[in-house]
Amino acid sequence: MADLYEPDVGTAYYRSNDPLKNLRFRVTLKRITSTSIVPQAQNKSEDDDVELQSVDQKSSVQSDEEQMVILWQEKVFGQREIDLYSNADNCYNVMDQKYFEDVSKLLEKGRPTNRIFSYVDHDSFSNQDETLNYMTSSAKEKPSNLAKNMAHIRRRRIGGRQAKERELGIIPKTNIVVADPSDERIAKNHIDAPPMQVMYIMADLSPREQPASEESENILCSLHVDAHGVLSIRPDFNRGRKAYIIETGTLGKEVFEYTIEHASKPMNRLEQEKEMKMYREVYTRHKEFLQACVGSEFEMPPPDVLRLLVFGELEMAKDFDSDNIYIQFFIDLPKDWYAESPQQLSWVTQTCQLKTKGQNNIAHFGFPFQVELFYKREIITEENKDVMPHFPIIYVEVLSLDSWQRYRTEGYTYFSLPGKPGTSYETQDCWRPLKDSVVSNLRRFFIGGSPELEFPTYTAIPSTFDGSHLSKFGFRTETTGSVCMRFNTMLQSRMFVQKKSNKKSLGALLDNLGITSQQASVASVIEAFKKARLKMLQARESATRTLLKDDDDNENTKKQ
Known part of the structure; x- marks a missing residue:
């Protein structure tokens, strides 16, 4: 509780939507030194003895207390400024x-x-250097080179002459382009400082009988407002805490205490409701404006068509034997899939060297690609009604080319485009064809060259294959490395709009599009089976407990 009562000398930050011209604060300054509370001495008329006066605070002690309410950017002149500006010279x-x-x-x-x-x-006081601040109270402390170079740079203000020039469209008479700028000009024009306004609440603590001087002026409070409407005040409002203490540097060492309170006029309930109504109207108009800019509806695919949009990235390849590898890959479209607009469906990456991380040799590609495909099932007949459609496949071929122009095939693999929206990360192992010949291995090592596939679609099931069985018996391969890809997938269809109204699942919608739910969400079917099995086990246990309880009741009845 004692800490809550202590004054907060740090910087406080406030944000308000109200205009700053309504901000006002109350500052109270009071002298608390011993000269105002110790009784004074006086001479007696009867003899030369000195006697102290009776302590009567109300009559003998002269109160030195002052209170003032100040608005934001309100100019209040001090004693020194009155003496200064009273002379026209x-x-x-x-x-x-x-x-x-x-x-x-x-x-x-x-x-x-x-x-x-x-x-x-x-x-002019606000334009003095505010960056050269010492970190300690030691007299031996010296500013750093950075502090010296930044001391003369002034932060840009909100408004001022530059703002008026922008509003009026004033063209400067001098050339604004400097061919050979000085170091000072470079420092002033290349500092990214946010616009701000400042204000200082000061106190002249010089004795009343002496003329005011700049050395006797002390900062009671500093306020800064940036372009985002954030108000920083140092020190913070007292709000019931102890008063702040300030001591003069003169010989008498006068001590003053002061408080800072927020004194802005509070809004009544009617004004608050009026303001909230105004904000709602502003937000509504802004929403209507954005809606008018966007349009009444988004671009939709044709009816009974599924749009598949994939933003992919070939991230890396690892565990390959040769260095300086590159990858070429393409997308093979199965039946009923098509690309509406001419777009790139094959890519070749840059050459990348392997980097050892732990026990793996990794080549980081970071190669992005994107593709937009459409699916529409043709007329369903008796012959093809049981045919299961497939998502497009990415066929990948990993190659290497060294400094001696030795070309080698490092591996083949394939990826199926995800049938579920969201982000997915897949890793596929690679293999390459192998000949059972020593000559082939020597040729690959010394002069390059290796067996290749005539049709890369042989890696998976070719889209042109119409048979019921595909045999690859006798085809010899060798495992090489692996390729990693990341997919960001989006699915769009008109049927998705009716999902909530018809309470259809994603599987049912894909069934209507010709993509069976067995292919799209096998995991959901397994999960439903697990839940049904759990309910059956619980029902069996409940029935068993009921039968046992009935048997015990019958036995107890027979004994009685």
Whole structure:
């Protein structure tokens, strides 16, 4: 609880959708040094003895307390600024002239004696270097080279002269392109600093009887607002915590305490409801605008057609004997599949060297590809009604080519495009044809060249095969390495729109498209079988317990 009562001297961050001009805060400053609470001495008229006055705080002690409510970017002049801008000779620009007029009007009503004042965004104090801050209180600390080079760079402000030029379309008279920029210009024009506004709440802690000086000005609070509407305040609002303590650097070592409270006008219930209604209208209009930009409906495939969109990546190949390998692969479209627009269906990767990781030799390709295919089943007849359709197949051939231009076939494999939407990662082992001859192995090692497949579709079941049995008996192969691919698959059909209304599963929809649920979701069938089997076992156990309980009741009745 003690920590909750202690003041928070760190930086606090706030975000609000309301305009900053409504922000206001209350600052209270009070002197708490011993000179204001110790009784003063006085001389007695009867003799020369010194006697202390009676402690009467209400009458003898002069209270030095001040309270002020300040708006965001409200300029409150301090004593030193009043002395400075009261003289017209100290005014050099338009802002100084404006301050001179404001101070003149202020002095006509009487000179103020306030200690609390403010520096706003366009004051010279706010434009001083804010980056050169020391990390310790040691007098021997020296800034780093980076701090020295960044000290003179000023962050861009929100608004100002540049904003007016952009609004009015002012064209600069000088050439904005510098052929030979200096180091200072490069540093100023190549710093990516977000636009921001600053404000400082200050206090003049100099004695009343002495003229105000810049050394006696102390920062009570600093506020920063960036272009995203985030307000940072240091230190944070007190909100019931202890007051902050500040000590002067003069000989008297005066000590002051101050508090900072949020004093913005709260919104009543009617205003809050009105604001929420306005926000809802704005969001509704923005939603309608986005809907008008997108359109009333997305592009849909023709009726009874399934669109298959695959974004794939050939990630790597591993455990091959030869170095400098590359891969060529293509997509073979089965029956009833077609590509609507002319697109690339075969690819060749770059040559990649093997890198040893652990016990594996890995070649990282990272080769992306994409394909858009369509499926529409033809008229179902008695001859083909039981034919199971297949998804397209990617046939892969791994090759190598070394610096001596020795060309070798390293392996064959194939991938089936996923029939389920989502991301999938597959790894397939490769093999290559093998001749039972020493001459063939010597030729492959010394001059390159190896047996190849005339038709790469022989790796799997060729799409042109119409027989009932495919025999590869006697074909000799040798296991080589493996290839890894990643697939990001999307399926689109008009029937998917009616999924919720008709309560159809994905398997039933694919059945209507000609893709059987046995092929699309075998796992769901197995899962349903497991659930049914579990229910049967539970029913059997329940029936057994009921029969045993009835037998025990009958035996107890006979004994009685």
